[in-house]
Amino acid sequence: xxxxxxxxxxxxxxxxxxxxxxxxxxxxxxxxxxxxxxxxxxxxxxxxxxxxxxxxxxxxxxxxxxxxxxxxxxxxxxxxxxxxxxxxxxxxxxxxxxxxxxxxxxxxxxxx
Amino acid sequence: xxxxxxxxxxxxxxxxxxxxxxxxxxxxxxxxxxxxxxxxxxxxxxxxxxxxxxxxxxxxxxxxxxxxxxxxxxxxxxxxxxxxxxxxxxxxxxxxxxxxxxxxxxxxxxxxx
Numbered sequence: 001x002x003x004x005x006x007x008x009x010x011x012x013x014x015x016x017x018x019x020x021x022x023x024x025x026x027x028x029x030x031x032x033x034x035x036x037x038x039x040x041x042x043x044x045x046x047x048x049x050x051x052x053x054x055x056x057x058x059x060x061x062x063x064x065x066x067x068x069x070x071x072x073x074x075x076x077x078x079x080x081x082x083x084x085x086x087x088x089x090x091x092x093x094x095x096x097x098x099x100x101x102x103x104x105x106x107x108x109x110x111x112x
Numbered sequence: 113x114x115x116x117x118x119x120x121x122x123x124x125x126x127x128x129x130x131x132x133x134x135x136x137x138x139x140x141x142x143x144x145x146x147x148x149x150x151x152x153x154x155x156x157x158x159x160x161x162x163x164x165x166x167x168x169x170x171x172x173x174x175x176x177x178x179x180x181x182x183x184x185x186x187x188x189x190x191x192x193x194x195x196x197x198x199x200x201x202x203x204x205x206x207x208x209x210x211x212x213x214x215x216x217x218x219x220x221x222x223x224x225x
Contacts, residue, residue, distance in 0.1 A: 004155070033212055040120060042201060042215045043156070056210070092155050096211055099144065103155030 002027050002095050004104035012110045013083055020079045021091055021107045028073040029095030029102075034066070037090040037106070049076040049093075083111045120199060122220045131189040131223075135202035135216045140183060142204040146213070147176060147187045150199045159187070159200075189221075197223045 003026040013019050023032070032049040047068055048056040055068035070076040080087050090106040125131050137145065143164045148156035162169045162176045162185075169176050175188040185202050199220045203213040 031211055042218050043213075045212050045214070048210050048212055094155075094213075099161065099211075100158055101146070101211070101213060102158070103148075105153070105155050 001100070002029055002097055002102045004093060004095055004102055006091075006093060006104040006107050008107060009105065010108040010110075012112060014112055015084055017083055018079055018081045019083065019109060020077050021093075023076045023078070023093035023095075023104055025074045025095045025102075027097070029097050031096040031101075032070055032076045033094045033096070033101070034068060034076070034078045035092045035094065035103075037092060039089070043092065046078070046091075049078075080109065083109075085111045087111050120218045120220045122222055124222045124224060125192050127192060127194060127223055127225050129192055131187075131192045131196070131221060133187045133189075133200050133219045133221065135185040135187075135219075137183050137185055137202065137204045137216065138214070139204065139206050140180070142206055142214075144205040145176070145178060145185055146203045146205075147174075147185075148201045148203060148215075149196075150201065150218075152198075156201060192221075192223050194223045194225055197221055 005024050007022045034046040035043040037043045045058050046061045049068050049070040051070045067079045088111045090108050092106045094101050094103045146161040147159040150156045160171045160176050167178050173190045177186045199218050201218045202216040
């Protein structure tokens with residue numbers, strides 16, 4: 001199994017600012033994903049982080065708002081840009097090896 | 113703790129009883145299903161998976177049943193323990209290429225000692 005860490009674990013940010021979340025996997029994974037989980041809700045896929053190329057975004061999510069990088073097989077970042085209170089959520093990254101997908105502990109973001 | 117499961121349906125059981133958590137999935141073309149457990153303040157944790165060519169799979173104290181006719185998935189937990197208290201999500205893989213997960217709405221399991 002893979003162990004995934006995220007930084008920061010939580011943050012409180014002002015409206016209009018941006019936050020970059022880091023995701024580190026302790027072993028190589030084939031796929032990496034970013035999800036959002038709003039309070040009391042299920043997880044929604046934001047995008048697939050592709051190594052060395054642009055991420056693949058789901059409907060309703062765009063690169064200008066959520067730029068993603070994945071420079072190698074074990075690391076990815078998600079930036080939440082020009083934040084508003086509606087972006088308050090838990091952001092989780094995951095990595096996939098074979099058929100199993102492992103999740104990080106999440107980053108809890110509060111936007112004031 | 114985090115607000116995971118705050119607005120989700122809740123199943124309350126007594127310690128030692130068996131629990132059954134149900135899930136309806138959306139796409140008849142999905143070929144792989146997973147149950148995850150999410151404790152407060154943590155990311156989802158893999159419990160058990162099942163492929164679409166199976167209708168039952170057993171793990172340690174857990175059994176997953178798949179009914180493709182009605183697109184229904186269930187998770188059975190035997191001899192439920194207080195440590196089983198969490199939010200449980202089913203997930204399906206719709207895109208066999210990317211293997212991205214689509215999550216169900218989730219159920220909060222409360223185990224009464």
